Every structure is written in structure tokens, then in C-alpha cells.
Amino acid sequence: MSSQKGNVARSRPQKHQNMFSFKNHKFDKSIQTQKINAKLHGGVCQHCKEVLEWRVKYNKYKALSKPERCVKCLQRKVKDSYHIMCRPCAYDLEVCHRRSCRRNEESDDDSDFDTDLEDTEHNNQVN
Template sequence: MSSQRGNVSRSRPQRHQNAQVFRNDKYDTSAQRKKINAKVHEGLCQHCKEVLEWRVKFNKYKTLTQSKKCVKCLQKTVKDSYHIICKPCACELELCAKCGKREDIVIP
């Protein structure tokens, strides 16, 4: 039994193995899906960029319907999903727009 404590060896391979890669545009061919797939994530650190690319790849990325409030200037200027800092503030303060940390910003 694989849930037994201390039993770390398996006697068989993984039962369900992916034969084909997941495609997020296989059934959803809408204009919004194409727009999300074409989006370039800029002003982010490497980790946050990879997180957002994973969300896009596996259909987990949801777009914003209304602007959010920036945590630095307190204006409703954040237009991108999952970001907490607007682009002008992030560029000026050299912060990641998603996590707000002072990391190396990846240039696309």
C-alpha cells in the first residue's frame, strides 16, 4: 500500500501517463483566448513571469474586468491580472509588478 508510513518504494509505474500535451486553444478558439495567449508579461521577476506563463498555458489565467488599486500610488491604475503595482510605479521604483519585491526584472 502506497499510503503506509515508511513505504517509499513502488512496484509499478504511474498508471495514467500523458500521451499528448495539453493545449489551451483546442476547444476554446475565442478572441479572448487568442489575446491571452499572445500577451507579453513584462515588468516582472523571473519567478512571477513563470507563474503567469503556467497560468496561461493551463487555462488558469483570468483577465481583470475592472482596474485594481495600486498599492504604491493608491490609484485605480492596475490593468493587468494578478498585479498589485501599476506599470509606472513598478518602473520608477524598480519593483516586480506582481509580488512587489526588488528582484531582477526580466526584459522580454
């Protein structure tokens, strides 16, 4: 009798479910992402589009809390993050209006390359 073996007290770590109150935006995220993606398809060049879509995909896209100043009309009408021009101006000029777009600045300094894509494992570039 009293062969109490195998009853090793397992110290399972308790799940602290309220350790972090991380808000899960699962529900509005897909809609939000769609909306953002749709928005991004206008007014930017292919390169910037990829950057922005990457940001959305990896949840790194930050929406502006308040409009920024347009570089052309100087009014605070820029409502899209990472953009330097308001939409009317951008469409007027038909240029890419993303902030730090390589095409906006005719610079031959390639070290200024946008590093946004760096950790995307975007290695399908043909050299």
C-alpha cells in the same frame, strides 16, 4: 429461416451535445494568449513570470474585470491581474509588481511560498 442472431440491440449512449454549453474560445485564445504573454514579460521577476505564464498556458489566467488599486500611487490603475502596482509605478521602481511575489515581502517564512507552480509538474529544480 429466421435465424436472427447477432442482432443484439446495442444501447449506445446518445451524445447529448447540448448537455453543457461550454464556450470554446479557440479562435481568440491564441491571440489572447500571445497578448497576455507579451504583457507579462514586463515588470515582473523571473519567478513571477513563470507563474503567470503557467497560468496563461493552463488557461488559469483571469483578466481583471476592473482596475485594482495600486499599492504605491493608490489609484485604481492596475490593469493586470495578480499585480499590485500600476505599470508606471512598477517601472519607476523597477521592482516586480506581481501580487504575492516573494521578493516584494522580505519575509523569511518559506511556508509562504507561492503555490501556483505546485501542480505544474515543475520538477526540474536542482537541489
